[in-house]
Amino acid sequence: ALQGLGAGSLITLGMTVLGDLYGLERRAKMQGYFSSMWGGAALVGPLLGGFLSDHVSWRCVFYINVPFGAAAMALIAAGLGEPVARHGRPRLDLPGLVLFTTGVSTLMVGLMLGGDAPSWYAPAVLGPLALAFALLAIFVRVEGRVAEPIMRFALFRVPLVRAAVATGFLSGMAMFGAISFVPLFMQRVANATATQAGFVLTPFVLGWVSCSIVSARLVLRVGYRGVVIAGMLSLTAGFLLFAEWDATLTLPRAMGAVLIAGTGMGMTMVPMLIAVQNAVARRDLGAVTSMTQFFRTIGGTIGVSVMGAVMTHRLQLGRDIEWALHGVFVIGLVVCVGALLSAFLVPAGSARELARPDALAAGPPEAGR
Incomplete structure (x- = not known):
């Protein structure tokens, strides 16, 4: 890690x-x-x-x-x-960081379990995948409200x-x-x-x-x-x-x-x-x-x-x-x-x-x- x-x-x-x-x-x-x-x-x-x-x-x-x-x-x-530019102390988007990291990690777990399980419809697979998408959906909402998001969706x-x-x-x-x-x-x-x-x-x-x-x-x-x-x-x-x-x-x-x-x-x-x-x-x-x-x-x-x-x-x-x-x-x-x-x-x-x-x-x- x-x-x-x-x-x-x-x-x-x-x-x-x-x-x-x-x-x-x-x-x-x-x-x-x-x-x-x-x-x-x-x-x-x-x-x-x-x-x-x-x-x-x-x-x-x-x-x-x-x-x-x-x-x-x-x-x-x-x-x-490089010169040190002082524009105020940057704000760490801690909620976004936690949601994003947890969501992506859970998605990876679900995908790995899906590769090993007999069926992608097994509860052990669908559970992590559903949780991952829920966390990432919350992440998107949070990023639209913070001043300094870790992912600027405006770039899209x-x-x-x-x-x-x-x-x-x-x-x-x-x-x-x-x-x-x-x-x-x-x-x-x-x-x-x-x-x-x-x-x-x-x-x-x-x-x-x-x-x-x-x-x-x-x-x-x-x-x-x-x-x-x-x-x-x-x-x-x-x-x-x-x-x-x-x-x-x-x-x-x-x-x-x-x-x-x-x-x-x-x-x-x-x-x-x-x-x-x-x-x-x-x-x-x-x-x-x-x-x-x-x-x-x-x-x-x-x-x-x-x-x-x-x-x-x-x-x-x-x-x-x-x-x-x-x-x-x-x-x-x-x-x-x-x-x-x-x-x-x-x-x-x-x-x-x-x-x-x-x-x-x-x-x-x-x-x-």
Whole structure:
């Protein structure tokens, strides 16, 4: 839980700081670099962790983070200075925070129970789900009345924010839901080793990293809409290939499909982040960045639960694992089609035309000192 609090805060804060320091052109480039660093770490980290676990000790997987964390703290302290603005003591929206955290946590419990239970209509499943929706409904009412809400629903009036939430939620639900089952398919159906099953995801990260950098620059020339639609088409094409997998699947064929899907994610995530950061006032950068990250994450969590429930249901019918996992990828394909349709919510026009005037200029010079 402590690691989750830290990681969740740092990723969003990093993206927000970049949005605050730079204007439109530099912001696009820096967000692409930031995403590529994250992708590179996601590629190297598991490999290094596996090596340390096999040859040294599993405890070293945690200890090795300490010097990196200390170095990051020193770099931030030395390189990220900013003037202290005193506009009064901020008010913590404690009721909203409690309602939101409890509601989302209860929703996750209900989804996990639904994936394991024989039926989604069981009282043990419906109870937590009903409680979750009730808490979130109260949360919405509370947020409309407080002076400093943790989630500003007024941001949904911005077309780019609505598009980012919809595309992020659906693409996260499809990709992060299905990607959890790719290694399982490789091992149980294609008879791959554990190492091969893990290695097959490498092209996903490579496609994501490379296209994050390219798409961040491309949106400055052609706008957001074309890039995001192309990314969703690539993601849907990847799922079409997933849905055709069977026991004859080879490693190169699997890696090709995963690469296409990763390319699609790279062409959607960073462009939409840049879009929303340029579409809102500077004071709302943190709120809109965390909002888009949250809906993408919650989409992935729901995707894993729903697809896991589909696999469990098919196995309970007495069918084999190949048929069960085929259903998982078909569900992902259906969600991808929805994500593709949501990409048309992105307004047409160049990045400059869709940006607020104050988003075109860089932040205060003092902020980067």
